[in-house]
Amino acid sequence: MTQMPVNDHLIRLSNINKSYPHSDESLSILNNVSMTINKGESCALLGASGSGKSTLLNILGLLDCADSGEYCLAGQNIFSATPDELAAIRNRHIGFIFQSFNLMPRLSALDNVALPLRYRNTPRNQAQQRALHMLAQVGLEQRARHRPADLSGGQRQRVAIARALIGEPSLILADEPTGNLDRRTADEIMELLLSLNRTRNVTLIVVTHDPAIASRLDRQVRVDNGVLQEICPCPR
Ligand SMILES: Nc1ncnc2c1ncn2[C@@H]1O[C@H](COP(=O)(O)OP(=O)(O)OP(=O)(O)O)[C@@H](O)[C@H]1O
Numbered sequence: 001m002t003q004m005p006v007n008d009h010l011i012r013l014s015n016i017n018k019s020y021p022h023s024d025e026s027l028s029i030l031n032n033v034s035m036t037i038n039k040g041e042s043c044a045l046l047g048a049s050g051s052g053k054s055t056l057l058n059i060l061g062l063l064d065c066a067d068s069g070e071y072c073l074a075g076q077n078i079f080s081a082t083p084d085e086l087a088a089i090r091n092r093h094i095g096f097i098f099q100s101f102n103l104m105p106r107l108s109a110l111d112n113v114a115l116p117l118r119y120r121n122t123p124r125n126q127a128q129q130r131a132l133h134m135l136a137q138v139g140l141e142q143r144a145r146h147r148p149a150d151l152s153g154g155q156r157q158r159v160a161i162a163r164a165l166i167g168e169p170s171l172i173l174a175d176e177p178t179g180n181l182d183r184r185t186a187d188e189i190m191e192l193l194l195s196l197n198r199t200r201n202v203t204l205i206v207v208t209h210d211p212a213i214a215s216r217l218d219r220q221v222r223v224d225n226g227v228l229q230e231i232c233p234c235p236r
């Protein structure tokens with residue numbers, strides 16, 4: 001795998017193209033997209049439904065592959081990485097948060113949070129201790145033994161945030177993390193994500209339809225007709 005020069009860029013995308021087959025033709029979703037994101041930055045991805053926000057986030061999170069272009073993440077060239085290397089980069093660098101939480105229903109909050117460490121073969125006791133510490137950080141120490149069904153929506157998303165952070169990733173990718181939450185809970189969850197971004201210097205990319213949420217992040221980028229448009233920050 002090619003090592004790139006060290007700089008402050010956590011993410012460097014150059015001329016990324018992505019299309020999906022549709023009937024007999026191909027439907028272009030991302031069109032020569034280029035973007036850099038620095039370590040520790042927070043960035044909102046906005047855009048109409050179907051504009052390609054999740055497609056872009058999935059490419060950034062190595063859940064999907066672009067058709068062409070270059071992607072360099074944490075100094076590593078993603079296009080020349082083998083599947084094993086990609087899995088290792090994903091596990092080491094990326095935490096994902098979804099709108100519908102995606103927790104394992106049969107596992108307790110504690111075991112859900114510990115899961116990424118178990119995938120790394122961390123011994124159970126050690127993984128659970130760290131998971132408990134992480135749950136405390138998101139204010140849920142008292143709910144460690146609850147299963148997802150016995151938690152509120154906001155609490156479930158806190159568990160998902162703890163799970164995303166337990167592996168100490170350099171990048172958190174959140175796809176409409178507050179989409180299923182009421183206004184007040186949504187504000188609390190965003191406050192938590194932003195404080196983790198500031199205190200841990202973890203880079204944060206959030207897909208949102210909500211301009212008020214977007215305005216709280218360092219940068220706002222709109223996905224429109226396959227291209228990215230940086231929106232000038234409005235005065236806060
Ligand atoms: N696996 C797929 N196969 C074919 N087309 C797809 C696939 N995934 C996404 N698309 C198409 O790509 C386009 C972008 O989808 P995407 O999910 O990235 O949009 P989005 O901006 O996240 O929308 P929303 O705000 O509704 O979540 C859509 O037109 C969608 O139909």
Ligand SMILES: [Mg+2]
Nearest residue numbers: 053054055175
């Ligand atoms: Mg989407």
